[in-house]
Amino acid sequence: MRVLGIDPGLTRCGLGVVDGTPGRPPTMVAVGVTRTPATLETARRLVQIEEAVEAWVREHRPDAVAVERVFAQHNVPTVMGTAQAAGIAMLVAARHGLPVALHTPSEVKASITGSGRAGKDQVGAMVTRILRLTAAPKPADAADALALAICHVWRGGATARVDAALQAAAVASARQRRAFTQARPSRGAS
Template sequence: MRVLGIDPGLTRCGLGVVDGRPGQPPRLVDVDVVRTPPDLDTALRLVRLEAAIEEWVVEHRPDAVAVERVFAQHNVQTVMGTAQAAGIAMLVAARRGIPVTLHTPSEVKASITGSGRAGKDQVGAMVTRILRLVEPPRPADAADALALAICHVWRGGTTARMDAAVAAAGASAARQRRAFSRARLKGTAP
């Protein structure tokens, strides 16, 4: 499985691609950070992010995209930029029919380090170790993008099966509700 991990951000957006499968050490394919200037209009910054992510999707052809789930922070501006960048990442993947999974920061940290409270240095060190790199990817956004991709490779099969089960259960419940509604309209409901 080839996974594109995206650590969304308006100023710095980490992109990391790994190949792997659960139970096996993943292999680094590529990593980078897309930067947009803070003084540029937000809409134009988003256009630049969209173009860069699209280029990565075309070049690396991932089977899945893993995006960090946006969480509440005290700085509303930071949250807004992160959410906008995450939306762009999901849009690019959806346009190409690539499944997108959102992973929380604590889920990624726990998957990579064993602790959901690990710091950036710990995540960088473990990404370096897991991918057998000489040094940690810099800046931290690059290491975070790789951590997202690794987390998805290791958890992806489980997450996909759980999502499919939930969807199937939801579809089954919806069919039962429709059948009950039809029976009620016909006057044959219990």
């Protein structure tokens, strides 16, 4: 499975592509950061992010996209920019028919380091170790994007199987209800 991990941000948006399957060490395909100038109006910055994510999807052809789930912060302008960038990432993935998974920062940290409270340095060190790199990707947004992709490879397969099982159970339940309803005699029949 090839996963494009996206650490959304209006100023810096981390992008990382990983190939892997659960139970095997993943490999890095590409990593980078797209930057937008703070002096540019927000709409133009979002266009630049969209163009960058679009280019990465076309070049690397991922099977899935993993985006960091935006969580509430006290800094509203930062959260707004992050949410807008995340929306752009999801839009590009949807345009290409790719499944999108949202992972919380603590979920990613726990998956990569074993602790949901790990610091950025710990995440970078573990990404370096897991992918057998010679140095941690810089800036931290790049390492975070790779961590998202790794997390999805490791957890995404299980999540997809659970979702498929739930969907199959819902379909089976609906069939049983229809069969029961059709087999029941109507109340007015003698």
